Amino acid sequence: MMSFIRAAAASLAILAAVALVSCGLERHDTIVIGSKNFTEQAVLGEILAQQIETHTHLHVIRRFYLSGSYICQQALLAGRIDVYVEYTGTALTAILKERVSRDRAAVLARVREEYAHRFRLDVGAPLGFNNTFALVIRGDDARRLGVHTISQAAPYAPSWRAGFGYEFSERPDGFPGLASAYGLKFAAPPRIMDLGLLYRALLDKQVDLVAGNSTDGLLAARDLAILDDDKSYFPPYEAVPILGREPFTQHPEARAALDALAGKISDQAMQKMNYAVDGEHRDTTIVAHDFLRSAGLVP
Numbered sequence: 001m002m003s004f005i006r007a008a009a010a011s012l013a014i015l016a017a018v019a020l021v022s023c024g025l026e027r028h029d030t031i032v033i034g035s036k037n038f039t040e041q042a043v044l045g046e047i048l049a050q051q052i053e054t055h056t057h058l059h060v061i062r063r064f065y066l067s068g069s070y071i072c073q074q075a076l077l078a079g080r081i082d083v084y085v086e087y088t089g090t091a092l093t094a095i096l097k098e099r100v101s102r103d104r105a106a107v108l109a110r111v112r113e114e115y116a117h118r119f120r121l122d123v124g125a126p127l128g129f130n131n132t133f134a135l136v137i138r139g140d141d142a143r144r145l146g147v148h149t150i151s152q153a154a155p156y157a158p159s160w161r162a163g164f165g166y167e168f169s170e171r172p173d174g175f176p177g178l179a180s181a182y183g184l185k186f187a188a189p190p191r192i193m194d195l196g197l198l199y200r201a202l203l204d205k206q207v208d209l210v211a212g213n214s215t216d217g218l219l220a221a222r223d224l225a226i227l228d229d230d231k232s233y234f235p236p237y238e239a240v241p242i243l244g245r246e247p248f249t250q251h252p253e254a255r256a257a258l259d260a261l262a263g264k265i266s267d268q269a270m271q272k273m274n275y276a277v278d279g280e281h282r283d284t285t286i287v288a289h290d291f292l293r294s295a296g297l298v299p
Helices: 002-024 039-055 069-077 088-095 104-119 139-145 150-159 166-170 175-182 195-203 245-250 252-259 267-278 284-294
Strands: 030-034 059-063 083-087 121-123 133-138 162-164 209-213 224-227 239-244
Touching: 030 039, 030 069, 039 059, 039 083, 039 252, 039 267, 039 284, 069 083, 069 088, 069 239, 083 088, 088 104, 088 239, 104 121, 104 239, 121 245, 133 139, 133 150, 133 195, 139 150, 139 224, 150 175, 150 224, 162 166, 162 195, 166 175, 195 209, 195 224, 239 245, 239 252, 245 252, 267 284
Parallel strands: 030 059, 030 083, 162 209
Antiparallel strands: 083 239, 121 239, 133 209, 133 224
């Protein structure tokens, strides 16, 4: 019996060693693309993947829905992915832990400098859109109360229930700082919810205010109102590819393929793609391909 156990243990040790070695093997002619865990990120990941597949001979592996910024950052540093799309304000505050800045060019320059210095990661050219946080209420409430800005909404907040995603509730550029800037207090602590459930909860009157994103597809398709950030609290959130330096140095053709996406995705185009997936239930791969074709980037 003991010999069997020792043999089994040895076998497990060998398998574990093989797994560790396999994880560390250099991936030849392969680019691994990651994404965070919401629709827009999966669409962007698919756009990056198809762009590389179309314009290079590289094999692309997709590792989407990797939770939030921290997990994607760690996966990139560990070499488990080679690129994912981040937002400059998120990189500045959530990853670099630096103070909020509202200067778009300065934020991009600072993120590029620090990512290169601290992590040896490259920040690609902005894709063209800015996906800021958005406080959203029901359209009928906005009209009835005459509320258009966060400042105007603040006096009503003590009788409202709020719903936030986990990152927004914890991040320094999220609810803690926003509550201080606008004096926001709610009837109860905000409910922490999956991002995909926020608007359903709002429309079903389970909550009265949510923190979404300005490019969310359902915003244009439902009777919802975005509250204007009249104190300019939120920093810029330009979408940028974050690239592992070694894979893209080895494969400059992949970097060139991604550079061709610079400035190609407008706020409206991103919102339209998000709605195609969330509202029309279209396949992400088709939505990404249709965009790339309309932009003249793929046949």
